[in-house]
Amino acid sequence: MPKSKQYTISELAAEFDITTRTIRFYEEKGLLAPARKGTSRVYSGADHTKLKLILRGKRLGFSLEESGEIIRLYDPAHGNKAQLKKLMKAIQVRREQLEDQLEDLQLMMSELDQVEQRAAETLKKP
Amino acid sequence: MPKSKQYTISELAAEFDITTRTIRFYEEKGLLAPARKGTSRVYSGADHTKLKLILRGKRLGFSLEESGEIIRLYDPAHGNKAQLKKLMKAIQVRREQLEDQLEDLQLMMSELDQVEQRAAETLKKP
DNA sequence: GTTGACCTTTACGTTAACGTCAAGTAAGCT
């Protein structure tokens, strides 16, 4: 079989526009466990995917710990139905939060549109 | 005229479900400037509104500093067109982020739905 | 054989947004 793609730490850092320190930090936290070639880290395609999931979780406002849990769900060895339910619930909660936020934000924008209107009016008459 | 409503710090804390420490912290940061009765803080209706705006900003993912800027826009003494534009821009950016996040999240949820399916299947056959 | 480009570990530093005492003041009740 063709050996799956490999990456160095700085390749990943460049691709995802993060620092190597960040990647090592994720390893410290148990989110990644790359192989080693001598002392250097070697990342597999699976590691690449995990990192992508971590960063997506981050964009979504999940903590690294939460992202870790989510990643573990993709592993074959999870088998924990209760844990899965819990995570799905957390994600649902986050979804509702985001929807609320969008509402809040639309409200804020229309308010500020009004502020802008007033400002424009004020500037019109000297 | 009827003197506008007044609040003590703990009334506000109770109403918004935050601690008094938090409210004082906002004052330290220049986001609030309540009147005093002796040494005690007395909050006006306007202060009440400001606090509400701060907390909304927080929910939306703005920093306290950004919330401070937003609040200043509501003051009559802003008059800074450039500043207004800048803030409106920041808010627009945040809006696009939230929309992206909702997309990301929907993707994640459907992925995890699949994980759940697989888990259910696995548990079916012993 | 040394330079340079990457890699490593260890470890202290940073920022935001408060938490958590400590010690004291002020008002009101009994």
Add this chain to the structure above:
DNA sequence: AGCTTACTTGACGTTAACGTAAAGGTCAAC
């Protein structure tokens, strides 16, 4: 007076997610 309750001002502590050196190993290239 004494007690309670709510308020005050410091000032140090906390957490997450890295940043930032320091000090050194490795390996191909010149």
